Amino acid sequence: MTLAVIKSRALAGMQAPEVSVEVHLANGLPAFTMVGLAETEVKEARDRVRAAITNAGFDLPQHRITVNLAPADLPKESGRFDLPIAIGILAASGQIPSSGLEHFEFAGELSLTGDLRPIRGALAMTYAMQRSPGGHARGFILPIANADEAALVADAAIYPASTLLQVCAHFSANADGSFALARHVSQPMPLPPTVPDFADVKGQVLAKRAMEVAAAGRHSVLLVGPPGAGKTMLATRFAGLLPLMTDDEALEAAAVQSLISGFTVEGWKVRPFRAPHHTSSGAALVGGGSVPRPGEISLAHCGVLFLDELPEFDRRVLEVLREPLESGRVTIARAARHADFPARFQLIAAMNPCPCGYLGHPAGTCRCTPDQVLRYQSRISGPLLDRIDMQIEVGPVPPEILQADASGEKSAAIATRVHAAFERQLARQGKSNQQLTPREIDRFCKPDAAGQDVLRTSLHKMQWSARAYHRVLRLARTVADLDGQKQVGGKHVSEAVQLRRALQQP
Structure with missing residues (x-):
């Protein structure tokens, strides 16, 4: 046989389209040609595959070797095609049987010694394979270091290997199959890491209530207060209030993290908590690169994105959050390709009310001029503030409460x-209530007569936009859900209005 076709997968954002690795051997002077829109790291596979085949005890065919990665218009990158290329060469030259290859997909980077090195995106590739037509019937052969990650996809047939020789032995096994690769069995999931408890936060009853409402309805929050008031403590404990992830949520979040080799089995079903530094660029937040990769907002998918010292971020960087906060997705467009990533995150932001941080402090120590305060607060644009559901003032903790023992309500009780x-x-x-459309808001969030009166008064007084109006109704619906009420009442609307107080002006 002089032709072999091996199945593998590329990565294009969250998608993992199928790639056919076609290997053809022809007469003529020995040569190794690779076509199919391959990036540099894929073209370098020629040298890795040549050395790996030789060191595994096989012979490199002295023919014209042509490798086509189809479809030709799909960009291919990384070293994941090393293994399918090597298997294709060995099958085309008759050094391993070609029967049975059609029942498997292959991915793995080869070292010069023939060892298989881990790849990124293994979970995303397995996830796509199981959902593609006919893909669920195939096995997936990949490096042993990626086995636990890939086995998280239900019913996926994972066959891990440590070397190229083991993969070849799987197809050259003797009659009793003693050298065949064993199907990987997923290991029991470790206990999730413990999250700091809300009981550690002294005082801040109103802020804790706000975080409870935010967790119940998946609302975004801006915490405004002086240094040391407890904003960061509240944010870092917030994930402990969120419900457990569903299997679909866990798979989506893990698949995104696997694209940057950031997923570990220990993080399975643990809601992501991302806290990028305020010097981060726009590309770091939303993703980017010549080969688009996910940014912090996608890595926080189904979890929490915490932006501390919000005004210290570059204003242009913050503006990139507008669309993802509304749509829950982000599209990275480049001249040659584009990629879609999920970005359904919960934003928790924190900031000081002024440059020195002590505007409105009981001690009266703020010396910032009104102009300085306005310039500081204007670093956050009105359109972005309009998209943040809740804006909460977090005041300083009184000395008598700070010196007392921590006796607040535990996270477990709030989470219930x-x-x-x-x-x-x-x-x-x-x-969730945060995902309700305007039509659904009219159907599910309509308040009673008392609530309508409160809402009407607030609309005239605060001059809300249509977006702010809808967000207040969503908040009121969440407050009513926490109260166990089917109808949104006046007290629910009143609390929702208080949870959306504007920044304190000088």
């Missing part, structure tokens, strides 16, 4: 109420 409220949302509309 959050879970019950979220279950009500799922039973009523099948998604």
Whole structure:
């Protein structure tokens, strides 16, 4: 046989389209040609594959070797095609049987000794294989270091290997199959890491209530207060209030993280918590690169994105958050390609009210001029503030409370109420309140007469935009869910209005 076709997969954002690795041997002077829009690291596979085949005890065919990575218009990058190329060469030259190859997909980077090195995106590739027509019937042969990650996809047939020789032995096994690769069995999941408890936060009853509402309805929050008031403590404990991830959420979040080799099995079903530094660029937040990769907002998918010292971020960087906050997705467009990434994150932001941080402090120590305060607060644009559901003032903790023992409510008790409220949302509309469309808001969030009066007064007084109006109604619906009420009442609307207080002006 002089032709072999091996199945593999490329990565294009969150997608992992199927790639056919076609290997043809022809007469003529020995040569190794690779076509199919391959990036530099793929073209370098020629040298890695040549050395790996030789060191595994096989012969490199002295023919004209042509490798085509189809489809030709799909860009291919990274070293994941090393293994399918090597298997294709050995099958085309008759050194291993070609029967059975069609029942498997292959991915793995080869070292010069023939060892298989881990690849990024193994979970995304397995996820795509199981959902492609006919893909669920195939096995996936990949490096042993990626086995636990890939086995998280339910019913996927994973066959890990340590070397090229083991993969070849799988197809050259003797009659009793003693040298065949064993199907990988997923290991029991470790216990999730413990999250700091809300009971550690002294005082801040109103801020804790706001975080409970945010967790129940998946609302975004801006915490405004002086240094040391507890904003970071509240944010780092927030993930402990969120319901457990579903299998689909866990797979999506893990698949995104696997694209940058950032996923570990220990992080399975643990909601991501990302806290990028304020010097981060726009590309770091939304993703980018000549080969688009996910940014912090996608790595926080189904989890929390914490932006501390919000005004210290470059204003142009913050503006890139506008569309993802609304749509829950981000599209990275380049001249040669584009990639879509999920970005359904929960934004928790924190900032000081002024440059020195002590505007409105009881001690009266702020010396910032009104102009300085306005310039500082204007680093956050109105359109971005309009998209943040809740804006909460976090005041300083009184000395008598700070010196007392921590006796606040534990995260587990708050999480129980959050879970019950979220279950009500799922039973009523099948998604969180934050995801409600305007039409659904009119249907599910319409307040009673008292609530209408409060809402009407607030609209005239605060001059809200249509977006702010809808966000207040979503908040009111969440407050009612926490209260166990089917109808949004006046007290629910009043609390929602208080949870969206504007920044304090000088």
